[in-house]
Structures are given as structure tokens and as C-alpha cells.
Amino acid sequence: MPDSIITVKDLSKKFIIxxxxxxxxxxxxxxxxxxxxxxxxxxxxxxxxxxxxxWALKDLNFEINQGDRVGIIGRNGAGKSTLLKILSRIxxxxxxxxxxxxxxxxxxxxxxxxxxxxxxxxNIYLNGAILGMSRAEIKRKFDEIVAFAEVEKFLDTPxxxxxxxxxxxxxxxxxxxxxxxILVVDEVLAVGDAEFQKKCLGKMQDVSGxxxxxxxxxxxxxxxxxxxxxxxxxxxGRIEKAGAIEDVIYSYMxxxxxxxxxxxxxxxxxxxxxxxxxxxxxxGVVGNFSIEDELLFEIRxxxxxxxxxINVNLFFKGNDDSIIFATCSSPEKFFPGDYVFxxxxxxxxxxxxxxxxxLMVVGNGSAVLHQLKDIVFIEGVEKKRDGAWMGKFPGxxxxxxxxxxxxxx
Amino acid sequence: MADSxxxxxxxxxxxxxxxxxxxxxxxYRELFYILSWRDIKVRYKQTVIxxxxxIVRPLLTMIVFTVVFSKVAxxxxxxxxxxxxxxxxxxxxxxxxxxxxxxxxxxxxxxxNLITKVYFPRMILPASSVITSFVDFAISFGLLALMMLFYQxxxxxxxxxxxxxxxxxxxxxxxxxxxxxxxxxxxxDFRYIIPFVVQFGLYISPVGFSSSIVPEKxxxxxxxxxxxxxIDGFRWCLLGETNFPTSTLLMSCLVTLVFLxxxxxxxxxxxxxxxxxx
Numbered sequence: 001m002p003d004s005i006i007t008v009k010d011l012s013k014k015f016i017i018x019x020x021x022x023x024x025x026x027x028x029x030x031x032x033x034x035x036x037x038x039x040x041x042x043x044x045x046x047x048x049x050x051x052x053x054x055w056a057l058k059d060l061n062f063e064i065n066q067g068d069r070v071g072i073i074g075r076n077g078a079g080k081s082t083l084l085k086i087l088s089r090i091x092x093x094x095x096x097x098x099x100x101x102x103x104x105x106x107x108x109x110x111x112x113x114x115x116x117x118x119x120x121x122x123n124i125y126l127n128g129a130i131l132g133m134s135r136a137e138i139k140r141k142f143d144e145i146v147a148f149a150e151v152e153k154f155l156d157t158p159x160x161x162x163x164x165x166x167x168x169x170x171x172x173x174x175x176x177x178x179x180x181x182i183l184v185v186d187e188v189l190a191v192g193d194a195e196f197q198k199k200c201l202g203k204m205q206d207v208s209g210x211x212x213x214x215x216x217x218x219x220x221x222x223x224x225x226x227x228x229x230x231x232x233x234x235x236x237g238r239i240e241k242a243g244a245i246e247d248v249i250y251s252y253m254x255x256x257x258x259x260x261x262x263x264x265x266x267x268x269x270x271x272x273x274x275x276x277x278x279x280x281x282x283x284g285v286v287g288n289f290s291i292e293d294e295l296l297f298e299i300r301x302x303x304x305x306x307x308x309x310i311n312v313n314l315f316f317k318g319n320d321d322s323i324i325f326a327t328c329s330s331p332e333k334f335f336p337g338d339y340v341f342x343x344x345x346x347x348x349x350x351x352x353x354x355x356x357x358x359l360m361v362v363g364n365g366s367a368v369l370h371q372l373k374d375i376v377f378i379e380g381v382e383k384k385r386d387g388a389w390m391g392k393f394p395g396x397x398x399x400x401x402x403x404x405x406x407x408x409x
Numbered sequence: 410m411a412d413s414x415x416x417x418x419x420x421x422x423x424x425x426x427x428x429x430x431x432x433x434x435x436x437y438r439e440l441f442y443i444l445s446w447r448d449i450k451v452r453y454k455q456t457v458i459x460x461x462x463x464i465v466r467p468l469l470t471m472i473v474f475t476v477v478f479s480k481v482a483x484x485x486x487x488x489x490x491x492x493x494x495x496x497x498x499x500x501x502x503x504x505x506x507x508x509x510x511x512x513x514x515x516x517x518x519x520x521x522n523l524i525t526k527v528y529f530p531r532m533i534l535p536a537s538s539v540i541t542s543f544v545d546f547a548i549s550f551g552l553l554a555l556m557m558l559f560y561q562x563x564x565x566x567x568x569x570x571x572x573x574x575x576x577x578x579x580x581x582x583x584x585x586x587x588x589x590x591x592x593x594x595x596x597x598d599f600r601y602i603i604p605f606v607v608q609f610g611l612y613i614s615p616v617g618f619s620s621s622i623v624p625e626k627x628x629x630x631x632x633x634x635x636x637x638x639x640i641d642g643f644r645w646c647l648l649g650e651t652n653f654p655t656s657t658l659l660m661s662c663l664v665t666l667v668f669l670x671x672x673x674x675x676x677x678x679x680x681x682x683x684x685x686x687x
Contacts, residue, residue, distance in 0.1 A: 015685070029598040089421060089528035091684045098421040112526045115447055117454045122447075129443040130527055 003101070004063040005182060005213050006087070011060040011096035013082050013237075017052045056082040058237045060096070066181075069214045071228035071245055073221070073252050078234040080217045084108060084186055087215065102181030102213070105132055109186070111171030116160035120151055120170055123159050127174045141177045148199075149173035169196055176203045182213045198389045201227065221249050221382075223390045262289075264376045266359075271369040272305035273361060280378060291352055291380040291398065295345040299359065303336045307363045310334035312341040315358035316350075317374075324355070324396045331365065348400035350380040351393060430677070434530045445537040448512075449544055463545040464552055467504055471497045478617040487619050490648045491560050497553050498647045499616045499640045501546060502578045506636055507607045508542035513586035514593045514603050521687050531680045532673075535590045539583050553647075565649020574642035577665060581635040584669030587676040594687055595679065615640050620657065632660035635668065 057079045064070055072080050085091045087098065088106035113130040114123050124145055128138040138145075146152055149170040151162075159167055185204065204227060208214045218224050224231065224245065231248030233241040241251045266275040279298045282290055289295065299312055309331040316324045329341055355378050361370040382393075419429075453459040471493055478484045479492035486492045513535035517524060520534055557564060593599040614636045615623075623631050631637060638661020641654035679686075 029596040032596070085684065086421065089419070090525065092423050092681045093421065095423060100419045100421065102418075104419075106527065108526045109522070113520075113523050115451060117451050118447065122450070126443055126447055129440045130523065130529075135439055135443075 003066060005066040005068075005101050006064040007099045008060055008062050009097050009099075011057055011083075011086065011098060012055060012094050013057040013079075013086060013091070014094040015054045015056055017054050055237050057086075057093075060237075060239055062232060062239065062242055064213060064215070066102075066213055067208070067211045068230055069208045069216065069228045071224035071231040071248070072215065072217045072234065073219075073224060073231060073248065074234035074240075077236075079237040080234055081108075081186065082237075083234070084184055084215070084217060088184055100182065103132070104182045104184060105175075105178040105180035106184035107131070107175045107178075107186065108184070110168055110175065114159055114167070114171060117158055119156050119158055120162070121155045123170065124174055127171065131175060131178055132180070133178060137179075145170075145173045145177050148176060148203075165196070172196075172200055176200070176207075180212070182215065183207060184215045186217045187219070198391070201390060202388070221252070225249060226390050262378075266372060266375065268370065268372065271363065271367075272303060273310075273369055274302040274304070275359070275361070275370055275372065276300040276302060278357075278359065278375060280376070289378050289380055290383050291350045292347055292383055294347045295350070297343040297345070297357075299341040299343075300339070301341070301361070302338050303334055305336060307334040309364050310369075311362050312343075313358075313360040313362065314343055315360065317356040317358060318353070318396050321356075323358075328362075331362075334363075346401070349397060351395055351398040352380045352382045353396065354379045430530060434532065437529045437533060440529055441533045441537055444533060445540040448537055448541040452541065460548065463548045467497070467500050467549045468552065470504075471500055474500070474617040484618050484622060487621065487644065487648060487651050491562065494553075494556060494560060494562060495619065495644065495648065496617060497556060498644050499614070501549050501553060502574070502639045502643050503611065503614055503616045503636060504549065505542055505546040505578055506582045506639075507610070508545060509539045509582035509586050510589065510607055511603055512538035512542055513582075514589045514599060517590055517594050517683065517687065518600075524687055525684050531683055532587070532676060535586050535676075536583065539579065539586060542582070543579075564647050567646045567649050569646075571643070571646045574639055574646060577642065577662065578636075578639045580669050581639060581661070581665040584665060584672040585635075587672035588668065591672075591676045591679045594683055610634070610636065619644075619651075620654065621651070628656070629660070632657040633664055635661045635664045637661055638665075 060083070072083065074080050082091075084106065085108070086093050087100070088104060088108065090106075090108075111127065113127055115126060118126060124142065125135065125138055129135070146155065149166075149172075151166055151170050154162065154166065159170070162170070183204075201223060204214060204216070208227070214227070216224065216227055228245045230243065231241075231245040232239055233248045233252050241248050262280045264278045266277055268275045277300045279296075279300075280289070281296050281298070282293045297314060301312075303310075310333075311329045311331040313326055313328040315326045318324050327343060327345075329343070356374050357376045357378065359370070359372040359375055360368060363369045453462060456462060458465070474496045475493045478496070479486070486495050516534040516538045517531065523529075523534075524531065589599055589603055593603070611617075613631070613634055620631075620637065620641050638654060638658040641651070641657050645651050645653055
């Protein structure tokens with residue numbers, strides 16, 4: 001058994017939410033005085049408590065061994081950032097303890113402490129010192145940092161004149177050359193262009209290859225999967241699952257899906273057509289929205305009158321309500337009875353974003369019989385990807401079946 | 410690796426942060442240097458006359474004070490010292506104190522991004538503000554030397570004791586700054602209180618006048634201001650014409666010590682919640 005480099009025991013962190021101060025984050029002296037005076041006047045009347053406890057983390061127990069690459073995942077508010085802040089000693093836990101056997105460098109933000117008025121050169125030293133490097137260490141790695149950031153020409157320019165890309169590159173370059181035993185990283189891959197993201201991920205893989213311990217928080221499951229060997233899933237301040245990264249990601253995705261429906265009961269009648277339900281499935285498995293698999297939309301309806309022509313439409317909309325694409329059944333003669341209209345979306349068509357679905361039924365070519373807006377949200381999930389790049393694939397759809405050829409002339 | 414492991418082993422527990430505090434402070438000394446260097450470097454960026462501001466400001470204040478107190482109010486100088494040197498010898502420590510107070514009290518709020526993202530002993534921030542103010546002090550001190558040359562006024566042999574009063578000025582500035590800085594994080598009211606304290610303090614400290622004109626019955630209350638001892642001490646060192654300010658100095662040392670202990674204690678007590686409160 002290797003020695004554990006981090007041991008977390010019964011770790012809890014409590015925040016006090018102040019109800020009375022309302023919007024203000026700061027305590028004003030006035031309030032303190034006013035409240036104490038108020039308190040003296042009506043000491044006996046204990047009304048609703050002015051503060052409420054909120055446990056951001058509750059009874060966490062885990063160990064991390066040297067050389068482990070641990071991904072911490074969970075939804076917003078699950079306590080990921082709080083855990084990182086306690087690990088990096090920015091805030092104290094309320095109870096419990098952590099024993100760390102090594103130097104921790106935390107990268108909770110890219111470019112912490114960069115001063116816009118100082119030049120790139122000066123900021124490398126400043127940022128390095130803030131991240132815990134000694135002057136000699138920075139001096140030794142200076143050329144490497146500059147080369148990594150690709151800013152050789154702008155070293156004597158104040159960073160406020162940098163483009164945002166250059167700024168981020170320089171900032172990450174400094175951080176990437178830290179040599180701690182434990183590296184704590186929070187979502188830094190969310191910045192920079194695709195090329196640079198690839199470089200960052202590669203650099204972090206190198207770091208962990210050298211036997212260092214990496215703790216990585218991200219919402220990008222692909223990046224987590226490619227970088228980490230083990231994972232911890234947090235939910236409402238507790239560990240929901242810990243273990244091999246694949247299992248942990250699977251639990252996380254199973255969790256996410258429960259909030260996104262795959263069966264919607266509609267039950268709306270109009271114009272002699274009763275819309276019953278919509279089911280979405282992937283290879284017959286309900287509740288799975290892998291973008292690498294075919295998706296089946298099934299609309300059940302019951303007709304009580306005859307139409308010359310009927311067609312059913314599905315609209316896929318983005319988060320700004322714009323229609324990305326629409327698809328409709330071919331118009332056909334319609335008799336009363338129960339029907340299932342089915343639509344297959346081929347594999348590798350959708351992207352890993354959230355779609356909002358509208359449903360419309362049109363009679364006789366142009367009469368709108370039903371228009372059901374926003375009936376369901378679906379989120380595509382990407383299961384695996386080949387190649388080195390793990391960033392976000394751009395675009396509202398991602399059709400992968402277009403033909404590409406390469407010919408040598 | 411085993412070496413560095415034992416060297417950097419850390420236990421995180423509620424209330425334990427303090428155990429290695431002074432060690433940590435030493436370990437983070439490079440950060441302290443570089444933050445001070447940053448503050449000095451950035452201070453006069455985008456100003457036309459740059460560092461000349463640290464000469465112009467005390468010079469103008471000195472001229473105004475000399476005119477108002479000496480020419481208009483006709484207050485006596487001490488011995489043969491020109492009134493402008495009397496004023497300037499006091500203005501130096503006072504401005505050091507006043508700048509430290511206003512810079513340090515904003516140092517935490519001005520570095521919110523650091524406090525919420527990186528760990529280091531927070532005391533580094535107000536301390537580096539005090540150092541930055543000291544650079545201004547050093548520049549002004551050069552100006553005082555020029556003035557003495559101009560008036561052909563020889564400083565007395567007591568100037569060798571100046572470092573002691575400098576340390577006292579440091580202690581007073583740092584102690585009070587720490588206290589106010591910590592309060593400022595919690596109660597933003599201090600943002601408005603501090604400039605007032607600094608302005609008001611100028612008039613209850615012997616900057617524009619000599620301590621000798623303060624009536625005996627007010628002496629004790631007057632000496633509770635820690636800067637009284639420092640300023641009197643500075644004058645004693647530089648002008649050498651006054652008596653050694655024994656009683657005010659003792660009082661000042663006492664008050665400074667109280668503030669320093671209280672400041673460090675309060676800062677340390679509230680420090681761990683800075684990241685949550687700021």
C-alpha cells in the first residue's frame with residue numbers, strides 16, 4: 001500500500017447565511033449597533049432566527065495516494081470549490097481535519113494576482129511568487145515559461161495591452177511550471193482556444209506522469225476522464241461516490257439525466273386530435289441520450305376525426321429559442337384511431353448541448369392543429385472521443401457522417 | 410521527495426492555522442518582497458511627474474504649515490531651528506504613519522482576488538503597504554537633508570538615536586494598521602472613518618507646532634497619541650534643541666505596544682475568515 005499523501009477525516013464546512021441583511025454582503029457597523037440595541041429592547045421575544053446554517057461540506061472522508069490523479073465532479077453547489085479552498089488553505093474547515101504530506105500549489109483561477117500595469121516579464125515573477133515559487137526557481141524556468149506562452153515579443157509590454165488569449169497563455173504557462181507534490185486545479189481548461197487547451201491538458205498529463213498528485217475539478221467530463229484515474233462525486237456536500245473515474249462519471253451522468261425527462265405525458269386535445277405522450281429512447285433504452293447513438297422520438301396520439309393530410313413536426317431549439325433544425329413526417333391521409341409517429345435521429349447528429357423540443361401537428365398542409373412549445377429538454381452526452389483534443393466541439397449540431405477524402409496529387 | 414514531504418507536512422484543522430503561522434510568515438518572505446516591490450512599482454504609474462509626488466506632497470504641506478503656524482499664528486519654534494525644519498522633521502514620521510494607515514487598511518480589499526484564490530499569511534499585505542509608505546519616507550528624508558543644507562543647519566549628535574524612533578514609528582503604524590485593516594474587512598464603515606482619523610490626527614499631533622506649547626494639564630491625554638512620542642523624538646534627534654521627551658515617549662511606547670499586541674491578536678483572530686467575509 002502506498003502512503004496516502006492527503007488524508008481527509010470527517011471534514012465539514014458550515015456557512016452562516018444571514019437573512020436580515022438582505023442584499024448586502026458586508027456587515028455595516030450600523031447594523032451591529034442597531035441589532036444589539038434592538039436585542040436589548042426585546043430580549044424575550046425570540047422571533048425567526050436571523051441566520052441559517054448551511055453545510056457546504058458534511059462529513060467527508062477520503063484518502064488520496066501519491067501519484068493519484070483525482071477528478072472531483074458534481075453539480076454546481078455540490079461543494080467542489082469549497083473543498084478545493086479548504087485543501088489550498090484559503091478557508092478553514094468548521095470541523096474535521098486534513099493531513100497533507102507535501103507542497104500544495106493551487107490553481108483556482110488563471111492569472112491570480114496579475115497586475116495590468118506591469119509587463120509580462122514582471123508578471124511572471126509576481127505570479128510565480130504568488131503561486132509559491134521561489135525567485136531562483138522562476139529564473140531557472142523563465143525561458144521555458146516564455147516559450148510555452150508564446151509571448152517572446154511582448155515581454156516588455158504591460159499585460160493590460162495583451163490580447164485576452166495572450167494573457168491566459170502567459171498565466172497558464174507560469175502555473176504549468178510549478179513543481180509541487182500536489183497540484184490542485186479548478187476548471188482552468190475552460191479558457192483559451194482549442195490549440196491551447198490541448199497544450200494545457202498535455203502539460204497536466206506530463207505533470208501527473210512525473211509522479212505528482214493532481215486534483216482536478218471540471219465540468220468537462222471528457223477532460224476529467226482523459227486526465228484522471230480516480231474520481232469523487234460530490235452531491236450537496238457529501239460524497240456520493242468515489243472510485244474508478246469511469247464509475248464515478250457514470251453515476252454523475254445517471255444523476256443528471258434524472259432531471260431531464262425522457263417520457264412526457266402531454267394529454268392535450270384539440271381539433272379532434274388527442275396528443276398523448278412523447279417518449280425519447282436510445283436503442284430502446286429510455287433515458288439515454290448518447291450523441292453517438294441513434295435517438296428515437298415516439299409521439300403517441302389518438303384521432304377522433306378524419307383528415308386529408310396530417311404531419312407531425314419536431315423542432316430542435318437552442319438555448320436562445322432559435323430553431324436549429326426541424327423535421328416532419330410526410331403528410332398522409334389520417335383516419336380516427338391510435339397512432340405512434342416515430343422519428344429516428346441518426347447517430348452522430350446532435351452535439352453535447354441542451355436542446356429544447358417543440359412539437360407541432362399540421363393538418364391539410366397548413367392548418368396548425370397543435371403547437372406544443374418547450375415540451376422537453378434533452379441533453380446530449382458524449383461517451384468517448386479519440387484523439388488528443390478534449391475541448392468543446394463547436395456548433396449546435398455535430399453531424400459526423402459527411403464524407404471527407406484525402407488524395408495525394 | 411521524502412525530505413520535502415516532512416518539510417511541507419501540513420495539518421488542516423479548525424483553529425490550527427495559527428500553529429505554524431510565524432514559520433509560514435518566514436517561508437513566504439519572497440512573496441512579501443515581491444508584493445512590496447509591486448506596490449512601489451505600480452504606485453506612480455500613469456502619473457506625469459511619477460515619484461516626484463512623494464517630494465511634492467510633503468513639500469507643499471510643509472510650506473502651508475510653516476506659513477499658517479509660524480507667520481499667521483506666530484507660534485514659537487524650538488531654539489534656533491528654522492520653523493520649516495521644525496515642521497518638516499515632524500511631517501516625515503507623520504506622513505509615514507498616515508500613509509501606512511490609509512494604504513494598509515485598503516490593502517486587503519484591494520487584493521480580494523489574491524485572498525480568495527491563494528493561501529499566504531495575510532499579514533503580508535498590510536506589512537507591504539507599510540513598507541511602501543516607508544519608501545516615500547526615505548525619499549522625503551533626502552529632501553530634509555537638502556533643506557538642512559540650504560539653511561546650513563547642522564543636525565545634533567543625537568541623530569544616532571533616530572533608528573530607535575523609526576522603529577517606534579514602524580511599530581505604531583503597523584499595530585494600528587493591522588487593527589484597522591481587519592476591521593475594514595468586516596465593517597466597511599472604516600473606509601470612511603480612516604481618512605477622518607488621519608485628518609484629525611494631523612491636528613492633535615505636534616506637526617505644525619511644538620509640543621512645548623501644550624498646557625501641562627492636557628499633557629497626559631495628549632501623549633496617548635502614539636505619534637506624539639515619535640514626533641518629539643524625531644525633533645530631539647534632528648534639531649537637538651529640545652529636552653529629551655521622557656514622559657511623552659514612555660506613554661507613546663506603552664500605547665504603541667498595546668496597539669501592536671491588540672492589532673496582531675485581532676488580525677490573527679479574524680484572518681481565517683477573511684476569505685469568507687471579504
